């Protein structure tokens with residue numbers, strides 16, 4: 006299974022093509038829509054989320070509610086496009102338009118992207134695609150991946166762990182909302198941490214043989230690709246540096262029936278780049294959002310003069326959305342690896358392979 010996305014934040018919409026998805030999987034469009042709606046929710050989102058009402062349109066690869074083995078194309082319309090049509094379609098310099106931009110926001114893709122592609126006279130050409138609006142496409146694909154994983158007995162969940170330096174478990178909903186409101190009032194932004202778990206996994210996903218096949222490496226890459234991610238930890242993560250081997254490593258035991266079990270999961274379900282049958286546990290750190298209502302020092306790329314960063318409608322905190330996106334990315338990586346490793350044209354073939362895998366923990370020869 007491979008995915009490719011396209012689309013601009015204020016263009017007609019976001020597209021994702023999923024190739025190599027097995028046939029005969031029941032696809033309930035409402036599952037995709039529920040994930041898209043969850044990605045829009047949570048305190049701290051800006052005015053854009055009041056404009057959008059993300060719903061998926063299936064353009065190919067699914068007939069009568071089942072995947073048919075052809076590339077699946079999903080499309081999510083940008084409602085805000087109606088307000089941007091002229092600006093998005095204009096062929097000339099947009100520098101005079103109030104939506105054209107020449108000053109850059111530290112922390113966003115503006116500066117590096119404008120210099121890379123020669124967009125010093127209109128940074129909008131960069132931010133339209135760098136925008137996390139693209140995550141709509143990943144969440145749509147992630148939902149399809151989750152539907153497939155569920156058929157194989159694998160579940161993926163995510164939740165917010167931390168906002169700024171405060172653990173969510175110690176906060177009431179009101180206190181959580183108050184933190185965001187105080188940050189908004191200070192014209193600032195805030196990051197945090199989320200945790201994602203996958204359960205019901207077989208032993209053996211990924212491979213220790215090559216860097217590009219290692220499950221932890223592929224998960225880290227997918228998680229780092231989410232806008233705002235600054236760190237990815239698997240299992241005990243950075244805490245591993247402070248623990249002794251005797252404290253960190255998850256000892257193996259046998260129960261009375263001879264089944265293997267462990268009392269801890271500091272490895273986060275992955276040893277040597279291979280799933281070890283325990284839950285996969287990944288935590289991610291999101292930096293604060295780059296657009297500030299009290300802009301940071303910056304430069305104007307057109308005039309090459311000192312300036313302040315441009316200010317536009319923006320989110321203050323996106324942690325709930327970030328958790329939904331992280332869940333989708335983990336589901337995509339797991340589904341991709343499963344489809345690569347246990348190549349199957351149909352769901353039934355894949356389910357049969359998974360049944361066989363359950364009895365494969367021992368070399369009986």
Ligand SMILES: Cc1cc2nc3c(=O)[nH]c(=O)nc-3n(C[C@H](O)[C@H](O)[C@H](O)COP(=O)(O)O)c2cc1C
Pocket residue numbers: 051112113114135136137140231232233234292294295296318319320321323326327330
């Ligand atoms: C769901 C979501 C919404 C976001 N909303 C905004 C926003 O409103 N304004 C902004 O400046 N950045 C926003 N960002 C962050 C930028 O997209 C991101 O910082 C930028 O693309 C640069 O990428 P990097 O953070 O990976 O370096 C958002 C990120 C996510 C995940």
Ligand SMILES: C=C(O[C@@H]1CC(C(=O)O)=C[C@@H](OP(=O)(O)O)[C@H]1O)C(=O)O
Pocket residue numbers: 014051052053054057135136137138141232317318319320
């Ligand atoms: C549109 C989404 O997020 C956007 C991500 C984003 C950015 O710079 O990443 C900037 C904002 O866009 P706008 O300027 O249109 O308000 C967010 O709203 C979304 O999550 O669907």
